[in-house]
Amino acid sequence: MNRAALPTFAQVQEAAARIAPYAVKTPVLRNTTLNALAGADLYFKCENLQRGGAFKxxxxxxxxxxxxxxxxxxxxxxxxxxxxxxxxxxxxxxxxxxxxxxxxxxxxxxxxxxxxxxxxxxxxxxxxxxxxxxxxxxxxxxxxxxxxxxxSDTRVMAGQGTAVLELLEQSGGLDAVITPVGGGGLIAGTAIAAHGVAPQIEVHGAEPAGADDAARSLAQGQRVGPFTPDTICDGLRTLIGETNFEALRMHRVEVTTVSDDEVVAAMRLLWNELKIVVEPSSATVLAAVLKRPERFKGKRVGLILTGGNVDLDALPW
Amino acid sequence: MNRAALPTFAQVQEAAARIAPYAVKTPVLRNTTLNALAGADLYFKCENLQRGGAFKxxxxxxxxxxxxxxxxxxxxxxxxxxxxxxxxxxxxxxxxxxxxxxxxxxxxxxxxxxxxxxxxxxxxxxxxxxxxxxxxxxxxxxxxxxxxxxxSDTRVMAGQGTAVLELLEQSGGLDAVITPVGGGGLIAGTAIAAHGVAPQIEVHGAEPAGADDAARSLAQGQRVGPFTPDTICDGLRTLIGETNFEALRMHRVEVTTVSDDEVVAAMRLLWNELKIVVEPSSATVLAAVLKRPERFKGKRVGLILTGGNVDLDALPW
The missing domain is CATH 3.40.50.1100 (Rossmann fold)
Known part of the structure; x- marks a missing residue:
């Protein structure tokens, strides 16, 4: 399955129409405190409020x-x-x-x-x-x-790309978008969809330092082999797919790695400021934006908050 | 201040126009699991996502x-x-x-x-x-x-009534609405606004058993005196205002009391199912609906989730 073709922009648009009767058009939240911390205009796409509690x-x-x-x-x-x-x-x-x-x-x-x-x-x-x-x-x-x-499934990647289509419409346009990177279905679909709408949008990925295979693969110019993940981000422990990695290269995706401590701090900020329940994987995107203020300064940045499925009896603080 | 006049429906409508440039039009969430538990169609108005994390x-x-x-x-x-x-x-x-x-x-x-x-x-x-x-x-x-x-301020009560105006529009109509009852600004504004739109809408209040002054006042036909609250719901420890109590009587508001254990159970359900952070006071409304299934069965019920300001280091479970 790792050789599945990447979806086209038209396939993402078809997916949007196909899932519309069943999926939630999730809200986009904004927050002045987080904007001030980042020095940027942040648009949080709340896929934790999607059916099943995740963009999946x-x-x-x-x-x-x-x-x-x-x-x-x-x-x-x-x-x-x-x-x-x-x-x-x-x-x-x-x-x-x-x-x-x-x-x-x-x-x-x-x-x-x-x-x-x-x-x-x-x-x-x-x-x-x-x-x-x-x-x-x-x-x-x-x-x-x-x-x-x-x-690594064309239909799945196309479906994941529909979140950023909504986000671009709801926000009125973005300079950059950032998603977590695990197997790479979301980042691939997001890159294809965002560049289908506006080729100049920067597409960023966020990866835990303890599962930084995509960042290392980009640095080496080829996909690294299997590794043993060590991160609190249970949704991002996967090796990036072959096709997904190709999408990162084709779309010049920049991947920022963040430590688990940075993830937990960002997760607390999201809970406290946005008043929403997000899982650690989701918090990587805010952690990455806060880690590189010079990279995102003054931009309109869309952050896809991927999920909210946590065990309330085992919170990481 | 307890003798402030109740706002008119027109004043609530004026308030809605006045605050529109500054307030968030908060999303309404639905959830199949919670609907099944309640045997009703629930529409959650997320005022925890309002500026400052509360409808206030x-x-x-x-x-x-x-x-x-x-x-x-x-x-x-x-x-x-x-x-x-x-x-x-x-x-x-x-x-x-x-x-x-x-x-x-x-x-x-x-x-x-x-x-x-x-x-x-x-x-x-x-x-x-x-x-x-x-x-x-x-x-x-x-x-x-x-x-x-x-x-106990006419302008404040009018402003609080704007949440249910939005909820009625976002939900496409309701049979009943329920809010927590503390000092009574929200329930007064809600009753006036809901009945201004549709006089047949049932207006319910939810109160912690350890601060049940509104329920006791309604039962006795007159407002009770100061009391010592004993509840986890820190937003609802106030004695209901005089004018606010009059609004409850005029609008035939029914108040259901819930125990702190019922509040904590409902709060966990809201966090787990809706993926949002709500404070204990907010959870009283779901606790009340789940406590009286015969009263709400089959109805379209709007629940105003009032706030999300909690200490993440002192969660009640």
Whole structure:
């Protein structure tokens, strides 16, 4: 699946129309205190308020409703540390088809509970990329379900790109946009969508220092190999996909790395100032903007807050 | 100030136009899990996302911009170490006039810092109601500032009523609306505004069992006297104002009391399902709706989530 084609801008626009009946047009928040801290005009796109509590519903929903009826009957399968699995379960439910979700043993408890509540069938495996893919293959062969990869899937990338389309319209235009970088579905879709609207928009990524494979890959000019992540950002522990990495290069995406301490400080700021619940992965974007004031100074910057699925009994402060 | 006239519906509409350039039109959130729990269609009006993190900005802003230029020059004064003090400071700043806030010696340092950050001049006094009122009188005489009472002020009540005007438009119509009841500025403004739009809308209040003066007053047919509050809901420890109580009777408001345990359970549900930060006072409305399913079953219910100012290091679970 890592060789899936990148979506075109037209495919992102089609995705927007396809998911409109099911996805939430999430609000954009602004805050004078955070603007003052950053020295920039910040527009926060609240995908934590999306169905399932994360942007992932967009891509999953686009994949589910892109399938023809014959293909859809057997359902869908994926491997996911949480938000994508939940999103695919919710998306499958909108079409009344089965969803199989392969989950690693170290996934966040609240996320697994949500996936089960959404009606998916869970399949557990050990917490390695290889084990996840092997288990998903197995389920796919046994059930005939269609694989919907969390990030290296054309339909998924197109769906994720719809968030920035809304953000550009809601904000009235941006100089730069920044998203977290994990497997790279969101950053790829965002880059294609943003540059489809206005080629001069700067596209930035934010990555935890303990999972900085995209930053290292860009620095080396080629995609690095598998690594052992060490970060609080449970949504960003994945190696960036091959196609996704190509999108970063094609669209001249700049990736800023941030420490877990910087992430937690930014997460507290978001909770305290915006009054919203965001998970650590979401806070990387604010941490990156605050870390490089010279880079963002005076600009209109869109920040995609990717999700809000946290365990309230295990907050990182 | 307790004898201030209730605002008319026209005054609420004027307030909406007056504060529109400064206040946030807060989003309305919906959630299938909470709808299923309640057996009703719930529309959550997110005033925790209002400027200053609470609906209080609406009333304060309406008061500040209702004054003529000569009157405004001397500024405004109030006694409140909580959300209203902060809101008045922010509102005064939008007009570039001074805000004096009388705060008791035992007020929480972080709250005082927030009020100072918003640009207010703090006046300390000892921590009794009499001392606060005396100090506010003193500041008023010394500076010529206009007193803006937290809830027994016509302009403040009119401003608070603007939230439900927006909610009715955003939801496409409601069968019932529910707000927390403290001093009664929000419930009075809400009742007047809702019945101005549609007289058949049921108006409900939610009160903590440890500060149930409005419920007891309604049961006895007359306003009870001062009491010692015992509740986690720090925004609702006030005795309801005289005029505010009259509004409850005139508009046949039904008040439901909820325990602090019910409030904390509802607060967790709001954080987990809506992905927003709300303070305990806000959660009373969901607690009340969940406590009386027979009363709200099948209805379109608007719930005003009043604020999101909590100490992240002292969460009640």
């Amino acid at each position: 519903f967009r891509g999953a929903c686009n994949a589910v409703w892109s399938m023809d009826d014959a293909m859809a009957t057997s359902g869908v399968v994926t491997h996911s540390s949480g938000n994508h699995g939940n999103a695919l379960a919710l998306a499958a439910a909108t079409r009344g088809i089965p969803a199989h979700v392969v989950v690693p043993e170290d996934a966040v408890r609240t996320k697994l509970e949500a996936i089960e509540r959404a009606g998916a069938i869970l399949h557990r495996c050990v917490a390695t990329q290889a084990a996840r893919e092997a288990k998903a293959d197995e389920v796919q062969r046994a059930t005939g379900a269609e694989l919907v990869h969390p990030f | 900005f609406r009333g304060a802003c309406n008061a500040v911009w209702s004054m003529d230029d000569a009157m405004a020059t001397s500024g405004v004064v109030t006694h409140s170490s909580g959300n209203h003090g902060n809101a008045l400071a922010l509102a005064a700043a939008t007009r570039g006039i001074p805000a004096h806030v009388v705060v008791p010696e035992d007020a929480v340092r972080t709250k005082l810092e927030a009020i100072e950050r918003a640009g207010a001049i703090l006046h300390r006094c000892v921590a009794t109601q009499a001392a606060r009122e005396a100090k506010a009188d003193e500041v008023q005489r010394a500076t010529g500032a206009e007193l803006v009472h937290p809830f």
